[in-house]
Amino acid sequence: MLNKYKTQNSRARSWLRKITETPRALWIRNALCSLCLLALFAVASPAATLPPWSEGHLDIHHINTGFGESAFYILPDGTSLLVDAGVSNAKRPWRAEARPDASRSAGEYLARYILRALDGAPAKTIHYAMLSHFHEDHMGAVNKKTPDSRTGPYKASGITEIPDFVPIAKIIDGLYPDYDGPGGPWHDPKMNNYEKFLKWQMKNKGLAAERFKVGVNNQIVLLNAPQKYPGFEIRNLAARGVVWTGKDGQTRDVFAGVPDNQKRENKSSIAFRLTYGKFKWFTGGDLDCRGVDTIPDLTPDIETAVAEICGHVDAMKANHHGNYDANSVALLRLLSPRAIVIDTWGASQPCMNIWRRLKDKSVWPGPRDIFATNVMPATALALHDEAAEVHSHVVIRVAPGGDSYTIYRVRDTDEKGVIETATGPISCGQ
Numbered sequence: 001m002l003n004k005y006k007t008q009n010s011r012a013r014s015w016l017r018k019i020t021e022t023p024r025a026l027w028i029r030n031a032l033c034s035l036c037l038l039a040l041f042a043v044a045s046p047a048a049t050l051p052p053w054s055e056g057h058l059d060i061h062h063i064n065t066g067f068g069e070s071a072f073y074i075l076p077d078g079t080s081l082l083v084d085a086g087v088s089n090a091k092r093p094w095r096a097e098a099r100p101d102a103s104r105s106a107g108e109y110l111a112r113y114i115l116r117a118l119d120g121a122p123a124k125t126i127h128y129a130m131l132s133h134f135h136e137d138h139m140g141a142v143n144k145k146t147p148d149s150r151t152g153p154y155k156a157s158g159i160t161e162i163p164d165f166v167p168i169a170k171i172i173d174g175l176y177p178d179y180d181g182p183g184g185p186w187h188d189p190k191m192n193n194y195e196k197f198l199k200w201q202m203k204n205k206g207l208a209a210e211r212f213k214v215g216v217n218n219q220i221v222l223l224n225a226p227q228k229y230p231g232f233e234i235r236n237l238a239a240r241g242v243v244w245t246g247k248d249g250q251t252r253d254v255f256a257g258v259p260d261n262q263k264r265e266n267k268s269s270i271a272f273r274l275t276y277g278k279f280k281w282f283t284g285g286d287l288d289c290r291g292v293d294t295i296p297d298l299t300p301d302i303e304t305a306v307a308e309i310c311g312h313v314d315a316m317k318a319n320h321h322g323n324y325d326a327n328s329v330a331l332l333r334l335l336s337p338r339a340i341v342i343d344t345w346g347a348s349q350p351c352m353n354i355w356r357r358l359k360d361k362s363v364w365p366g367p368r369d370i371f372a373t374n375v376m377p378a379t380a381l382a383l384h385d386e387a388a389e390v391h392s393h394v395v396i397r398v399a400p401g402g403d404s405y406t407i408y409r410v411r412d413t414d415e416k417g418v419i420e421t422a423t424g425p426i427s428c429g430q
């Protein structure tokens with residue numbers, strides 16, 4: 001009985017050895033172990049997140065809240081620049097979904113994003129905040145439901161909500177201090193509120209305000225270590241129809257002779273060119289090309305005038321959210337960008353004519369990458385390009401010295417900064 005048991009036992013052991021130690025079994029065992037390790041690793045290590053800004057880098061964050069346009073720059077020495085803080089009144093479903101969600105206002109989410117982006121920067125301050133022009137999707141809307149500011153006696157929306165969370169040192173817009181003067185925008189609740197905000201912040205919080213000076217390269221400068229980055233420049237190209245001539249600080253008025261009430265606000269947008277080493281970047285708010293490529297318009301063509309003086313760039317923000325009336329063939333040929341970011345927040349953005357124009361190599365030759373911040377499902381269908389459906393923050397990170405850059409899509413459904421895609425490094429000066 002005992003012998004029989006022993007024999008059975010040794011047979012069982014040899015069978016066990018056979019199934020566990022044959023080459024095939026060893027391979028399966030190793031594969032299973034690797035899978036377990038991988039699973040453990042996936043649980044233990046979170047997805048890659050965008051490393052914080054560090055000295056020498058230039059970051060341009062296109063922040064997607066679903067409500068409007070806002071770009072936050074951290075310049076190579078840590079000086080910071082916010083261009084627009086839009087919160088549109090437009091309603092769903094035309095407007096994009098609120099990102100990360102609707103539990104906080106878009107202005108608060110912008111400020112929270114900015115504070116996170118400044119991790120690693122010398123100060124949690126916005127040194128310069130600029131309004132490209134005076135539309136809600138760039139500065140915030142004011143209506144009956146707009147809450148009071150937590151800080152001062154004005155309403156909090158878009159740009160006026162930002163200092164409830166992160167201080168602004170200086171505001172630059174196209175008209176300060178004369179919003180009633182020639183070419184000034186209409187007076188409406190948001191403009192009245194903006195003026196109240198400026199006055200109170202200047203008196204009580206030390207805010208400075210300036211009008212954008214066309215033609216100069218010394219209004220937006222590096223504040224921490226300019227001597228370390230002699231190849232950095234922000235050149236003011238245009239505002240309110242006035243355009244740099246290319247000589248020193250000289251300008252010309254493209255809108256000369258146009259009655260004030262015909263000067264369109266979009267065409268009055270601020271445009272500038274940023275240079276960092278070989279890297280060149282163009283941004284021009286909601287400049288458009290009405291009267292050239294689309295519908296007639298009494299305000300003269302400003303896009304061509306601005307693009308002629310800007311010249312070729314590595315990357316650009318598409319004008320006017322990629323709407324049907326902006327980014328003329330002339331502008332695109334003159335800028336011939338390698339990378340394009342389109343700040344989109346509504347169902348007609350980007351529009352099919354512009355989408356096709358941006359992709360067509362007969363407009364300008366060479367490879368290009370296009371990044372829209374928010375293409376809704378219906379928009380992708382209308383574009384005949386279902387693969388275009390996307391939503392994320394888009395971050396351009398230029399390497400120290402400005403020789404190359406990488407473009408990241410960063411997840412916008414939470415605040416973790418998870419990288420969805422990374423494109424690059426792309427060499428500058430192509």
Ligand SMILES: [Zn+2]
Binds near residue numbers: 069286321
């Ligand atoms: Zn706009």
